[in-house]
Structures are given as structure tokens and as C-alpha cells.
Amino acid sequence: MDSFVKDKLEEWGLMEWANSFQENFIDKEIFVLLEMETLKELIPPLGPRMKAAKKIKELNSEQNETTVVTQDSQAYQSTLQSPTFSLQSPKSLITTSTPEHSNTPKRPKLHFDIRKILNDNNGGDIIESEMDEGLLSHKYRIQAVRMFVSHLIEQFGDRPTSHVKEALARSIVNEFPKLKGEDGDGYINLDFEVIKPKCGDKLFLLWTPAVARNLLHYADKQNDWSRHLGIVQDSSQLSDDEVCNIALQCIPCILPVGSQKIKGKGKRATIEDALTSFVDLQKIGTNIPHYLEGVKQKQPFVLAIGSSRVSPEQTYIIIEREAIPQESLLNAIDLCFKCFHVFDMNYQWQSYNTWQFLQTVVYNLPGKMSSSVVSLKTYLKVGRK
Structure with a gap:
């Protein structure tokens, strides 16, 4: 691999995607002229791919050499986002329109x-x-x-x-x-x-009241989870929807909390930290714009508005200091999980094991499982004796 290319990939943190495809990075000239289709094959996740596209575009703009490219390639150079496509089928359900007079290639509407x-x-x-x-x-x-x-x-x-x-x-x-x-x-x-084909509705199909009640029975053996959630009523008296809500929010209370190193010193989250980074409960009447101004968490999370975690009055996805309303807590958690994968973001370190449980056990996606996640998965599979 060309040393220039290698240095750039390491600088951008993209070596792990490029290592298996070194033959495609022949030299500096080919590297800066990569089309998006090739880039998509090399770097499937959306976030790193867009990062690489931006960097390659910047690098390409610095070159002072003239290259002869096709019109399609020029479109790639100008956008680095849209591959060519065919609209020649007479049965196409798509119409396109482009300006009649234009000297620069533009993507059709x-x-x-x-x-x-x-x-x-x-x-x-x-x-x-x-x-x-x-x-x-x-x-x-x-x-x-x-x-x-x-x-x-x-x-x-x-x-x-x-x-x-x-x-x-x-x-x-x-x-x-x-x-x-x-x-x-x-x-x-x-x-x-x-x-992630065939995974989109996993949470709605698998998170049944029976599974939720089974999880709460497992949680009873671990700690006083109801105190952390502020639940005072007997879970056996809750409706099916309320049990599903509580069981989801119970997960951060029974799985190990996350930890990280800051300036060489270890920091361990509390159960409250893990719970809040997963689903943050705020009182009815909370001023949402004011709340968003104070959000410091970069990763997406769920905001629940209500007097209790049992049945929130309103639920939102909070991402990039924007609030996206959802019709239920289950919908909010589902969409929040998908945001991590669509935008290629890391899980919050405080509630990492909670999201990892949803990834590997509920959505059945590949990933490492801690011993605690394996234990919970086994219990839910075997069921209560």
C-alpha cells in the first residue's frame, strides 16, 4: 500500500475497513479518484463512509492535476454521495427532472x-x-x-x-x-x-408481556430494581403495556453499569447514570426547548415525560439536541436503537450493556456478550421454573 494512502487512512481512523482491500488502494492518484460505489464496498457503515468521502473530496480538491473523467464520474466528484442508476424501465414508478441549462452535473430530482x-x-x-x-x-x-x-x-x-x-x-x-x-x-x-434486513420489527415481535414478566422475575433476584425506577405498585397488578415499559427500563438496573477512563483515571457509572442515559424521565410540564439547551449527551437517548416510568405521558428521541416525538416508549427505544446503527454511533458508555443486550438478544445482531448478558439471555430462554 502506498505510504501516503496508509498515512491518510490511519489519520482518519479507517484502517480496519481498508486492511482487507489493500489491492484497491494502488497509489495516491487512484485513491483520490475513488468513486462512491467502491467506497461503499470498502466501508459499509454510513458514518465512516461519509467521513471518508469528505476527506477524499478535500484531498482531491488539493490536487493540481487535470484528469479526464466521464460525466457520471464528475457527478461522483461533485457529490461523493450518489451512485449512478437506471430509470429506463417503462414500469418505473419514478419521474426525474433536471434543469435544461446547466454547466455543472446535478443529481436529478x-x-x-x-x-x-x-x-x-x-x-x-x-x-x-x-x-x-x-x-x-x-x-x-x-x-x-x-x-x-x-x-x-x-x-x-x-x-x-x-x-x-x-x-x-x-x-x-x-x-x-x-x-x-x-x-x-x-x-x-x-x-x-x-x-440490517429482517431485523426492523424484532423488538415489537419479541418483547411480549410474558418475556417482560419473566425478566422482572429475574430482576427480583438481582437487586431492589423497583427503588431505582421509583415503582411502588406490585408489578403483578400492572397492565401488559406497563409491564413491557417497566421491564425495558429495568435492564440498566440489573446489568453491570459501564465504566471509562478519563485522563488515565477510571470512572464507573451509577445505576442512575445508566438508567438516565437510556431513558431520562422528566416531570410533566417540562419545557422541551429549555431541556434541549442543557443536553450534553452526544449519543441518542429516550426522553420520557410523566409522573412515573410505568406509563409516560409523552416520549421522545433526543438526538443532536432535537426532540422527535414517539407514540410509545417501545417505539422510542426501537427508533433510538436504530439511530445508533444508521448513523454508526457508539452506545453510551454508562448504559453500554443495556444496548448490547438489545443488540444481541432482542435484535439478534452479531456482537460480544458479557457474562451477565449471557446469563440473562439464558434465563429468558429457559423460562421460570
Whole structure:
């Protein structure tokens, strides 16, 4: 590998993705002319790929040499985001438009015929009716996402660009304006479905009241978890939804809390730290804009507004000091988990084991499991004796 290329990859923290593909990095000139399709193959996670694209673009702009490239390559150079695609099928449900007079290549504007996509699939008429009302249920939301993802893959391959997915989300909202509140959610769910196929609805399918009650029985043997959650009523008297809420928030209380080193000194989180970094409970009447101004946590987390963790009045995803409202705590935790993977972010160190439990046990994604996670997984699998 060219020493210049190696130095740059190490500087950007991208060596682990490049080590298996050294033959593609032949020399400095080829490195700075990499197209996005190659980059996507080398670096699948979205976050590091965008970081590499930005760095390569900056590096390329510093070169004082003239290169002859195709029009498609020029489009890559200008955006470093969108691979070429074909729209020649007569059955295409997409229309494009570009300026008639332009000296610089621009990505075409995309528009999807959302109603035709739905009507071409079984059950799409029911989904279309619900979307018209703006009351898309979780069951049909999952089906709708699958329909749209299947269409994207059919038209653009198994890795549609963010430009294409944004166009789809925009088309959905334009066609069904009552769904505007779900624009961000739909984008994240679509992205997650593409990078982690068949995992999008795992939490909703597997987090049943029976599993939740079993987890609480396990927790009773570990510590006084109800004190940390501020629960005073008997869990046997709670409804199924309330049991599912409490069991999820109980996880940070029974798994080991995280630790990290700061300036050579170890720091260990408390159970309250782990719990708050996972789901932060605030009182009814909390001023959300004022709350967001004081957020220091960089990673996404869940904000619950209410008098108790049993049944919050409102739930939000907090990411980049923005609050995305959710219809339930389960939805909020699900979307928060997906944000980590779509944006390629690390879990909070305080509640790392909690998210690792959800990753490996609930969503069944690869990952290292601590002995405590293995123990809990085994118990839930075997069930109460």
C-alpha cells in the first residue's frame, strides 16, 4: 500500500475497513479518484463512509492535476454521495427532472408514485387508506416499509443512496401530508431495513408481556430494581403495556453499569447514570426547548415525560439536541436503537450493556456478550421454573 494512502487512512481512523482491500488502494492518484460505489464496498457503515468521502473530496480538491473523467464520474466528484442508476424501465414508478441549462452535473430530482407502489402490493389499499387518515398503525407501518424497501431495492439495488431514500420519504409526506410527523422516523426505519434486513420489527415481535414478566422475575433476584425506577405498585397488578415499559427500563438496573477512563483515571457509572442515559424521565410540564439547551449527551437517548416510568405521558428521541416525538416508549427505544446503527454511533458508555443486550438478544445482531448478558439471555430462554 502506498505510504501516503496508509498515512491518510490511519489519520482518519479507517484502517480496519481498508486492511482487507489493500489491492484497491494502488497509489495516491487512484485513491483520490475513488468513486462512491467502491467506497461503499470498502466501508459499509454510513458514518465512516461519509467521513471518508469528505476527506477524499478535500484531498482531491488539493490536487493540481487535470484528469479526464466521464460525466457520471464528475457527478461522483461533485457529490461523493450518489451512485449512478437506471430509470429506463417503462414500469418505473419514478419521474426525474433536471434543469435544461446547466454547466455543472446535478443529481436529478426524484419523485415516487407512492399510491401506485402501494396498489401494486397485496394489502396496499388498506395501508393507503390509513395513510390518508394519518393514523398508520404499527402493523401496517411495518408492511408499508417493506413495500417501499422492496421497491427501492428493485429500482436501485440493495444499497440505495441517502439521496434516493430522502426522495422517497419526501414523496410519501407530499402524498400523505398527515404523516409529516413521521418523516424522520420513516427515513431511519428505511435505512435500518436496508443495512440490517429482517431485523426492523424484532423488538415489537419479541418483547411480549410474558418475556417482560419473566425478566422482572429475574430482576427480583438481582437487586431492589423497583427503588431505582421509583415503582411502588406490585408489578403483578400492572397492565401488559406497563409491564413491557417497566421491564425495558429495568435492564440498566440489573446489568453491570459501564465504566471509562478519563485522563488515565477510571470512572464507573451509577445505576442512575445508566438508567438516565437510556431513558431520562422528566416531570410533566417540562419545557422541551429549555431541556434541549442543557443536553450534553452526544449519543441518542429516550426522553420520557410523566409522573412515573410505568406509563409516560409523552416520549421522545433526543438526538443532536432535537426532540422527535414517539407514540410509545417501545417505539422510542426501537427508533433510538436504530439511530445508533444508521448513523454508526457508539452506545453510551454508562448504559453500554443495556444496548448490547438489545443488540444481541432482542435484535439478534452479531456482537460480544458479557457474562451477565449471557446469563440473562439464558434465563429468558429457559423460562421460570
